[in-house]
Amino acid sequence: YSAGVITHPAHIAEARGHAEWRTDPAVMAASVADFSENPPLDYSAGPFKMTEGVLGEYAKYVPNPEWTGSQQSTLDSLTLKYIGSADAMATELRQGTIDGAAPSSFDPEVLDQLASEESIKYSVAPQSGWSHIDANLKNPFLSDKALREAIFTAIDADDVNQRAYGAAYADIETMENVLFRPDSEYWTDQLEGSTLGSGDIDAARGILEAAGYTWQDEQLLTPAGEPVTLRYRTGIEGNAFTPIIQDLVITYLAEIGIELQVDPIPNGELSSVLDEGDWDLIQFSWIETPLFAASAADYWGEGNHTGFQNDRVDAIVDELATTMDRDRAAELNNEAAQISLDEAVQLPLAWTPALVMVDKDVVNVRDNWATTMRVFSNVGEWGFIDEDA
Structure with a gap:
């Protein structure tokens, strides 16, 4: 998945020496740079927590053991990877190197490619x-x-x-x-x-x-x-x-x-x-x-x-x-x-139309226009079809 996620917990910013981040723009900028270069791996408020990542390349997550939400993830890990275009995402999805993608923009011609692939599901909606x-x-x-x-x-x-x-x-x-x-x-x-x-x-x-x-x-x-x-x-x-x-x-x-x-x-x-x-x-x-x-x-x-x-x-x-x-x-x-x-x-x-494409065995991945989290709004529910069920 291609995504831009900024995690900026205030208490960690202050613990790292950025106490005036609320009122001083220079301190705020320094705290953002700090988090970008050194993600706070000991913090999470959601169903996953980050274990490693490189800015502009990827971020890897595992289920958060302290998550108290009603939906517990069935995934062992989740990797968010930057991929430059919808065409490149579709290629990697066909090759099986990723399980899904949600590009910020796409050429409608990519839909013809996806429609011919039995191993891929996709949807387009405002x-x-x-x-x-x-x-x-x-x-x-x-x-x-x-x-x-x-x-x-x-x-x-x-x-x-x-x-x-x-x-x-x-x-x-x-x-x-x-x-x-x-x-x-x-x-x-x-x-x-x-x-x-x-x-x-x-x-x-x-x-x-x-x-x-x-x-x-x-x-x-x-x-x-x-x-x-x-x-x-x-x-x-x-x-x-x-x-x-x-x-x-x-x-x-x-x-x-x-x-x-x-x-x-x-x-x-x-x-x-x-x-x-x-x-x-x-x-x-x-x-x-x-x-x-x-x-x-x-x-x-x-x-x-x-x-x-x-x-x-x-x-x-x-x-x-x-x-x-x-x-x-x-x-x-x-x-x-x-x-x-x-x-x-x-x-x-x-x-504007949004495209979500996933492997046919992936479930519960859908766009949600009503939140800025978009496709990640229900990330704790993502998973794979249980073929033994």
């Missing part, structure tokens, strides 16, 4: 990550709501999702709520009556014309006569879906006179690109969590990566920090999300 395109409001052009609205109107979200994700998951759905899924009691259609994601080029041009934009030789000009130029960024390497989305966005925006400068994000640099605001339009995926109370603060609160600021959203974030009412928290988060969409801060696309 995961906890939701894909979206954001506007950087600190960009002089994108500080204008009309331009943002026109851009997101020109993009056809249904077309993007079918072309990018449809080959991997035929039942892919375009998001209409950025916080809750359609089967949630808190779901509301936040795009009802909106042109965002419609792909309506005429409507997009109408928005621009009404705001005073013009065209010269099909190049979009601001009301002041300045050519609109934007830089579009997304992670391409190792991701089969984002290049398709990128090409479609280029095509859509060309129809309203915007020529995008494409600047791929190198692997591992998304966080720094977001923090530094080194982008105009950006496409990536947020990891969803059922603990939605903090969502408004994370996505649209003070210091958010888009530069969006709204007094009502700030008030919502303040109330969410103190409310103990779950229904009220959902209502407030929906309101904040609606404001962000009305202001054309971002365009939601879809919950």
Whole structure:
């Protein structure tokens, strides 16, 4: 299995001399480096405990004898191994060198390989990550709501999702709520009556014309006569879906006179690109969590990566920090999300497909979108078929 796991027990950090990790960023960084280089093998809060590991390569676990959970593991050991791609994972699974894999991204062509292997089981379903395109409001052009609205109107979200994700998951759905899924009691259609994601080029041009934009030789000009130029960024390497989305966005925006400068994000640099605001339009995926109370603060609160600021959203974030009412928290988060969409801060696309593949004799391994632990959420239940049962 390929996974990134950070174990950071506070009492061990303090025992190792990192007493100020809570308040001093330098001490926090030192403690993280310490744990990365010297994993705390004498600690576990789950059904397994680590016995050895090398950062970026592998980690080996055995059942935790002090685990008091209701489900006791039937495995003698569990090794998590870093493997660079879904294709490489599928190859190792076919060869029997691993028992299962859950890649962070995959090319739909790997599904054809898996389907032809009788010794492999696999499943594809929407995961906890939701894909979206954001506007950087600190960009002089994108500080204008009309331009943002026109851009997101020109993009056809249904077309993007079918072309990018449809080959991997035929039942892919375009998001209409950025916080809750359609089967949630808190779901509301936040795009009802909106042109965002419609792909309506005429409507997009109408928005621009009404705001005073013009065209010269099909190049979009601001009301002041300045050519609109934007830089579009997304992670391409190792991701089969984002290049398709990128090409479609280029095509859509060309129809309203915007020529995008494409600047791929190198692997591992998304966080720094977001923090530094080194982008105009950006496409990536947020990891969803059922603990939605903090969502408004994370996505649209003070210091958010888009530069969006709204007094009502700030008030919502303040109330969410103190409310103990779950229904009220959902209502407030929906309101904040609606404001962000009305202001054309971002365009939601879809919950991206996730692939899990295992040997046919492996049982109880499944993805769980409702937790950041994902496929590891029930790791204590993993095992092999008992052929003698």
